[in-house]
Amino acid sequence: MWQLYQFPLCPFSRKVRLLMSEKGVGYELWRENPWEGRDEFLGRNPAGRVPMLHDPDKKLTLCDSRAICEYFEETSEKPQMIPGNASARAEVRRLVSLFDENFYEDVSGPLLLEKMKKRVILRQPPDSRALRQAMKLAHEHLYYVDYLLDRRPWLAGATMSLADIAAAAHVSVADYLGGIDWAGHDQSRSWYAVMKSRPSFRPLLAERQDGIQPPSHYGDVDG
Amino acid sequence: MWQLYQFPLCPFSRKVRLLMSEKGVGYELWRENPWEGRDEFLGRNPAGRVPMLHDPDKKLTLCDSRAICEYFEETSEKPQMIPGNASARAEVRRLVSLFDENFYEDVSGPLLLEKMKKRVILRQPPDSRALRQAMKLAHEHLYYVDYLLDRRPWLAGATMSLADIAAAAHVSVADYLGGIDWAGHDQSRSWYAVMKSRPSFRPLLAERQDGIQPPSHYGDVDG
Ligand SMILES: N[C@@H](CCC(=O)N[C@@H](CS)C(=O)NCC(=O)O)C(=O)O
Numbered sequence: 431m432w433q434l435y436q437f438p439l440c441p442f443s444r445k446v447r448l449l450m451s452e453k454g455v456g457y458e459l460w461r462e463n464p465w466e467g468r469d470e471f472l473g474r475n476p477a478g479r480v481p482m483l484h485d486p487d488k489k490l491t492l493c494d495s496r497a498i499c500e501y502f503e504e505t506s507e508k509p510q511m512i513p514g515n516a517s518a519r520a521e522v523r524r525l526v527s528l529f530d531e532n533f534y535e536d537v538s539g540p541l542l543l544e545k546m547k548k549r550v551i552l553r554q555p556p557d558s559r560a561l562r563q564a565m566k567l568a569h570e571h572l573y574y575v576d577y578l579l580d581r582r583p584w585l586a587g588a589t590m591s592l593a594d595i596a597a598a599a600h601v602s603v604a605d606y607l608g609g610i611d612w613a614g615h616d617q618s619r620s621w622y623a624v625m626k627s628r629p630s631f632r633p634l635l636a637e638r639q640d641g642i643q644p645p646s647h648y649g650d651v652d653g
Numbered sequence: 654m655w656q657l658y659q660f661p662l663c664p665f666s667r668k669v670r671l672l673m674s675e676k677g678v679g680y681e682l683w684r685e686n687p688w689e690g691r692d693e694f695l696g697r698n699p700a701g702r703v704p705m706l707h708d709p710d711k712k713l714t715l716c717d718s719r720a721i722c723e724y725f726e727e728t729s730e731k732p733q734m735i736p737g738n739a740s741a742r743a744e745v746r747r748l749v750s751l752f753d754e755n756f757y758e759d760v761s762g763p764l765l766l767e768k769m770k771k772r773v774i775l776r777q778p779p780d781s782r783a784l785r786q787a788m789k790l791a792h793e794h795l796y797y798v799d800y801l802l803d804r805r806p807w808l809a810g811a812t813m814s815l816a817d818i819a820a821a822a823h824v825s826v827a828d829y830l831g832g833i834d835w836a837g838h839d840q841s842r843s844w845y846a847v848m849k850s851r852p853s854f855r856p857l858l859a860e861r862q863d864g865i866q867p868p869s870h871y872g873d874v875d876g
């Protein structure tokens with residue numbers, strides 16, 4: 431059985447959990463706070479980041495969420511989450527990177543710093559300017575999601591893909607931390623309601639990060 | 654013909670150039686300074702980052718260096734640069750991410766900020782503490798490269814792979830900017846000398862970023 435090392439609000443770990451569930455691959459959750467720099471964790475994963483997957487029977491360790499997702503796309507092919515020809519696959523990966531890098535740097539990363547790390551680890555108050563900026567940039571990213579959804583049923587094209595999973599993973603973390611204002615984003619809101627209602631999403635919505643409560647709409651699967 | 658939008662010291666663009674050359678895929682260089690935020694560039698690539706590849710005949714645009722490398726691995730299969738079974742491929746991708754994220758955040762990114770962007774764009778002096786820290790962390794990364802090369806002929810295993818290309822791309826930028834001290838890193842130094850002597854590396858070593866000269870050993874292909 432795969433052991434997934436992660437903490438509840440890590441968006442990259444959420445992406446991997448959603449993908450594994452969609453593909454029906456079982457895993458156990460192991461809690462890892464990467465900022466603690468545990469020796470055994472760093473020994474297996476010099477990058478020092480979660481998610482990390484470890485299979486003690488196969489003696490296999492996988493690090494980096496994109497490497498992990500490609501691994502499952504290659505080893506458990508159905509349902510395909512990077513579908514289509516090479517250019518369609520490049521479009522899925524472009525969008526995964528847009529969320530894992532730009533959305534994370536603009537929105538989910540700053541929210542995690544201000545609302546989780548400063549509270550739980552650094553014992554500092556959040557910087558309200560940084561929070562306002564993250565919420566403002568969240569709007570810009572959601573406008574782009576609205577724009578894509580005006581043209582395509584799913585973010586990368588005709589079917590659900592890893593792009594939707596990556597986006598929903600980051601949006602769910604931002605939403606948990608009160609960083610998403612859905613007003614004016616009807617397309618994004620309906621898309622996210624569909625994502626939230628998938629069985630793969632249920633365990634994420636039920637989980638809590640110690641000491642931080644999400645807003646009441648967070649776990650509501652009817653929108 | 655592919656048009657590659659990039660600037661000379663972008664390590665992600667260097668990775669793509671090396672991969673395309675190794676695979677014998679032709680391209681033209683188009684100069685793009687992403688910090689200028691050109692409307693036409695942002696229209697094609699909302700992430701606002703280089704490299705971006707554009708083929709006007711195929712009307713195809715590819716963004717994000719990892720998505721681009723996967724595209725060429727799928728469309729021009731020989732020589733394979735993400736070789737082996739799924740777990741060997743995961744190891745290549747783990748290392749690509751280690752260089753594109755950790756090495757970039759610790760070393761090549763700070764050096765680019767202090768020695769290029771501050772000089773050329775921000776017109777500020779470099780922060781010598783940040784430079785010392787980047788050079789210190791470069792040593793730690795090179796110790797890990799030494800460690801890998803004590804166990805394997807190439808970074809990810811028995812053959813040259815995208816891991817070597819990604820690592821050499823970042824190291825070459827750090828070396829150009831005077832951030833690499835090779836003393837005590839014999840394994841890394843020999844590996845990099847082999848990488849530098851490949852025909853794919855020649856055009857990179859000959860190129861100059863406006864107003865910034867590399868140290869004299871930078872272009873020396875004999876070590
Ligand atoms: N490239 C990695 C990035 C993962 C990442 O940045 N994870 C964060 C948590 S959300 C982390 O572990 N940061 C290190 C820390 O907090 O010390 C991936 O895609 O898996």
Ligand SMILES: N[C@@H](CCC(=O)N[C@@H](CS)C(=O)NCC(=O)O)C(=O)O
Nearest residue numbers: 663665687688702703704717718719
């Ligand atoms: N995920 C991207 C990252 C590329 C990246 O960060 N490129 C830098 C230049 S080295 C960039 O364009 N930064 C935006 C800027 O400088 O304004 C990739 O792998 O292609």
